[in-house]
Structures are given as C-alpha cells and as structure tokens.
Amino acid sequence: MLKIDNVTMRFGGIIAVNNFTADIKDGEIVGLIGPNGAGKTTVFNVVTGVYKPTEGQVIFNPGGSEGIISDLRPDQIAKLGICRTFQNIRLFKELSVLDNVFIGNHLRLKSGIFSSVLRLPNYNREERKMMEKAKYLLQKVGLYEEKEEKAFSLPYGKQRRLEIARALATDPKLLLLDEPAAGMNPQETQELMEFIGDIKNEFDLTIFLIEHHMEVVMGICEKIFVLDYGISIAEGNPGEIQNNSRVIEAYLGVE
Known part of the structure; x- marks a missing residue:
C-alpha cells in the first residue's frame, strides 16, 4: 500500500528524519513510535505532502497502481486516497x-x-x-x-x-492518525481502540498511526516502527518491540 523509501528530511543543518524506510501492506494497522522529537510527525508530513523530502521518495500503491507521490501537493495526495488527523485537533x-x-x-x-x-x-x-x-x-x-x-x-x-x-x-484508502489517544482517559482509550478496529473493517482501511500510549500501540498494531532522533532503530511485531534493548534504551535510558 505504501513504501517510504530511504526518506531524509533536513531543515537547514538539522536532520529531522534520516534515511527512514518503511513498508505498509494493504489492510494493516501499523504504528510509528519514539520519544518526543524523534521525527514521527515529520514522517507523516512527508507522506501527506506537507514537506518534500530532501532525499528519498514515497510510493503509494493502492490496488497495484504504483505511483511516486513525493512531489505532489497535499490535496492531490488526499484525492489519491491518503488522509490524516492531527496531533492537535483541527476541527x-x-x-x-x-x-x-x-x-x-x-x-x-x-x-x-x-x-x-x-x-x-x-x-x-x-x-x-x-x-x-x-x-x-x-x-x-x-x-x-x-x-x-x-x-x-x-x-x-x-x-x-x-x-x-x-x-x-x-474516502481514504490509507488513514494516518497522529496521536489519536492523546488526552484521553482510560475508558476513552479503550473505546478508541475498539473504534479504530471497527472503522478499519467497516471501511476497508489501512491505518498508520503515531501514538505515545503504549496500550493502544501494543493492543491494535500488527507492525511497529521505532524512531529515535530521526533514525529507525527497530521494527517488528509488538512482542519484538517490547523486548528490543535499543527501544528500551531510547525510552528509559541506561545506567
């Protein structure tokens, strides 16, 4: 469905995302996690056309019709079937x-x-x-x-x-959710998890989400990518990510 191919995003001398690659298959719920400032929202902004990547490309492949979307405007990308929500609600x-x-x-x-x-x-x-x-x-x-x-x-x-x-x-094919559980209490979070599963099945969606709430990520994602200072440090299923020493170090530090 979506391939993020060796994407780097620089802002002057700052590298927000460094050579990030990810594949998202049709029908998956995929998580993107990492500490604050890791570059997660920058990845979403590249996928949706807010930023043009400094290097690399984004390929959208709905129904086998492959196309590079890195140079398209946000409205053109939305018409192809990629839509998003925002970390700060924008109603x-x-x-x-x-x-x-x-x-x-x-x-x-x-x-x-x-x-x-x-x-x-x-x-x-x-x-x-x-x-x-x-x-x-x-x-x-x-x-x-x-x-x-x-x-x-x-x-x-x-x-x-x-x-x-x-x-x-x-009418999206790929829905990007930027911290959908932010600010929610435990009951709202549980309802959100069920809700995301329901809309995925009801509307035949592929979902790519950023989330700091680990209960949500581990509870609904089939695959997870981890960023730290713009660099991909791990990818795998929830069990693999929970037990990855580099992920634990990125979140908790070391003695």
Whole structure:
C-alpha cells in the first residue's frame, strides 16, 4: 500500500528524519513510535505532502497502481486516497458537527464553481448525496445525535471521533492518525481502540498511526516502527518491540 523509501528530511543543518524506510501492506494497522522529537510527525508530513523530502521518495500503491507521490501537493495526495488527523485537533470549531463532516465530502465533488454558484440541478444532487453520506458517517462513529451541536462543545473524545469522521468523508484508502489517544482517559482509550478496529473493517482501511500510549500501540498494531532522533532503530511485531534493548534504551535510558 505504501513504501517510504530511504526518506531524509533536513531543515537547514538539522536532520529531522534520516534515511527512514518503511513498508505498509494493504489492510494493516501499523504504528510509528519514539520519544518526543524523534521525527514521527515529520514522517507523516512527508507522506501527506506537507514537506518534500530532501532525499528519498514515497510510493503509494493502492490496488497495484504504483505511483511516486513525493512531489505532489497535499490535496492531490488526499484525492489519491491518503488522509490524516492531527496531533492537535483541527476541527472547524464554530461549525456544526454535521457541517464538519459535510466539508470533508467536497474533495470528491465533481460539479464546478459555475454549477455551485447557480445551484444547478447536478450540484444540488451531489450536495444531497454528500449530506446523506455525512449523516451516515456520523451514525457510524456514534455522533448522529450531536449533529447540530457546535464542534467545540463536544467532549474531547468525541472531537477525536469527529475528526476521524471528517477524514472518512474523503474516502481514504490509507488513514494516518497522529496521536489519536492523546488526552484521553482510560475508558476513552479503550473505546478508541475498539473504534479504530471497527472503522478499519467497516471501511476497508489501512491505518498508520503515531501514538505515545503504549496500550493502544501494543493492543491494535500488527507492525511497529521505532524512531529515535530521526533514525529507525527497530521494527517488528509488538512482542519484538517490547523486548528490543535499543527501544528500551531510547525510552528509559541506561545506567
């Protein structure tokens, strides 16, 4: 599904990511972990087109149709089927819950500006379908009853679900989640783990996530990559990562 091929990202004299390689297969839930400042979000920004890698490339391969996406804009990458959430929730806070998800549908809008301004029949049909889809997604993530509420009024855990619902509205094949459990209490974290598994199966997703909450990572990821100071120090299944001496040293240090 996705190959990150020897990617290096420099900012002046600082190397944020150094020669990082990762393969993500169709249908996997893959974790990317490491101490603060390890370069995890930089990897996400390279994959989604926010940054152009200094060296290396990113290859997206949905359905066997391989393509290098390293030089594409974020909107072009999103249209190919890669969407993300953010470490700091980025909702349209003054808009309703329903409108937040409705906006996500516009990525797939076929009608042009002329049709939308004049409210031509083809645009009206598309808009009705988008609204139906937004309501369907809210039902799937358990937020339909709150559809008319302002996004900022939702509890923290529900805001996370809303951001994921908006991402799902873009019809992604690969969903990137940047610290989805950040700020959640234990009950919310357990519900999130079940929720991620449910949407993976319901929407046939491949999921790539950054997470500091080890219960989440070890509980749902099939494969985990570990970064430390921008360098990949380990990869493997949860059991292998938990027992890796370099990972333990990166997190806990040595005497």
